[in-house]
Amino acid sequence: MQKIRVAVFFGNVSPEHEVSCSSAEGIIQNINRSRFSVKEIYIDKKGRFLTGRNVLKSINCGEKNKLSQLNLNKLIHEIDVAFPVLHGQGGEDGAIQGFLQTLGIPFVGASVLASALCLDKTIFNQLMVVNKIFKPKFIILDNERQTADERIWISKEIKKLQLPLFVKPARAGSSVGISKVKHFIDLKKAILKAKNYDQKIIIEESVEDAIEIEVSVFGNTARDVKVSLPGRIIPGAEFYTYNDKYKDNKTRFELPARLSKRKIAEIRRVAKRAYLIANCQGLARVDFLLNKDKKVYLNEINTLPGFTSISMYPKLWRISGLSFRQLLTKLIHLALKRKT
Numbered sequence: 387m388q389k390i391r392v393a394v395f396f397g398n399v400s401p402e403h404e405v406s407c408s409s410a411e412g413i414i415q416n417i418n419r420s421r422f423s424v425k426e427i428y429i430d431k432k433g434r435f436l437t438g439r440n441v442l443k444s445i446n447c448g449e450k451n452k453l454s455q456l457n458l459n460k461l462i463h464e465i466d467v468a469f470p471v472l473h474g475q476g477g478e479d480g481a482i483q484g485f486l487q488t489l490g491i492p493f494v495g496a497s498v499l500a501s502a503l504c505l506d507k508t509i510f511n512q513l514m515v516v517n518k519i520f521k522p523k524f525i526i527l528d529n530e531r532q533t534a535d536e537r538i539w540i541s542k543e544i545k546k547l548q549l550p551l552f553v554k555p556a557r558a559g560s561s562v563g564i565s566k567v568k569h570f571i572d573l574k575k576a577i578l579k580a581k582n583y584d585q586k587i588i589i590e591e592s593v594e595d596a597i598e599i600e601v602s603v604f605g606n607t608a609r610d611v612k613v614s615l616p617g618r619i620i621p622g623a624e625f626y627t628y629n630d631k632y633k634d635n636k637t638r639f640e641l642p643a644r645l646s647k648r649k650i651a652e653i654r655r656v657a658k659r660a661y662l663i664a665n666c667q668g669l670a671r672v673d674f675l676l677n678k679d680k681k682v683y684l685n686e687i688n689t690l691p692g693f694t695s696i697s698m699y700p701k702l703w704r705i706s707g708l709s710f711r712q713l714l715t716k717l718i719h720l721a722l723k724r725k726t
């Protein structure tokens with residue numbers, strides 16, 4: 387049987403460069419080599435596309451000079467499908483997806499539209515609210531698109547929000563630029579921090595003592611979408627910060643989350659609805675915050691969640707009966723089956 391030729395894209399000009407390299411490692415190690423051949427394509431921090439033999443190994447050993455510039459004209463004939471495992475802006479926001487679509491290369495994961503709208507917390511939240519999916523109350527700050535009158539109205543509305551608040555850059559990830567604000571006096575500092583990552587900001591009421599729940603989803607259409615069992619994240623810090631996610635090693639996981647059957651069914655139902663409303667295809671991880679009364683708030687959809695061997699996305703599938711290897715095979719087939 388002819389092997390399917392998969393190009394794994396990783397790295398990229400993004401604060402999540404290193405996370406992307408770890409995710410690529412998870413995929414490269416776990417992909418079924420009897421069915422797929424892998425071409426590794428590294429995008430360095432300057433945005434250069436590099437390739438060669440054992441790319442990830444070369445980078446890890448500081449031997450980037452062994453790599454060569456990617457030849458796009460050749461690439462089109464050398465691969466059957468792309469697996470962009472790039473997080474954050476430029477990778478998860480539809481840019482690379484548009485690039486692959488233009489080249490006529492099928493790819494794993496969400497389309498341009500779903501990628502862009504899920505990465506932008508302002509557009510995403512508005513879309514969910516219109517569809518009556520519960521979100522904590524939020525306000526958007528966008529100096530470039532809001533008039534002086536709107537800004538005056540917004541500053542009054544902010545005062546009506548209930549503390550504590552979360553201040554987030556609209557289009558980032560891995561908790562970068564996010565602060566929890568307990569006093570209005572600290573709000574300005576938090577806004578300035580978020581502005582280091584995006585001029586668009588979201589200010590959102592905190593779901594206090596939240597139970598953080600995540601589910602993994604894959605599928606292209608309402609008929610074939612599947613949702614995993616839920617997992618619970620118990621952050622080591624006050625919330626799930628960048629250090630808590632990747633450095634401190636204090637986060638605990640409850641797999642599957644200990645919730646009633648009814649609650650689990652509700653979470654899976656909302657996850658599927660939100661996934662389809664957001665036009666997702668391929669895969670996504672859908673994240674929730676449950677308040678102390680277990681009311682289910684949707685937090686966000688990650689169209690390119692972490693893919694390291696210890697990441698939630700593959701782990702949730704594992705507890706739902708699908709190995710990492712089987713999962714990758716499924717995702718590649720979904721990419722090849724997708725019509726648009």
Ligand SMILES: Nc1ncnc2c1ncn2[C@@H]1O[C@H](COP(=O)(O)OP(=O)(O)O)[C@@H](O)[C@H]1O
Pocket residue numbers: 522552554558559560561562564590591592593594596598621625626627673675685686
């Ligand atoms: N409204 C909220 N209430 C409680 N915790 C929140 C809220 N928003 C975010 N958090 C905390 O901050 C973390 C990161 O926020 P999130 O919106 O998921 O951003 P990112 O896209 O960077 O992961 C969440 O995992 C959660 O711990």
Ligand SMILES: [Mg+2]
Pocket residue numbers: 560561673686
């Ligand atoms: Mg998150």
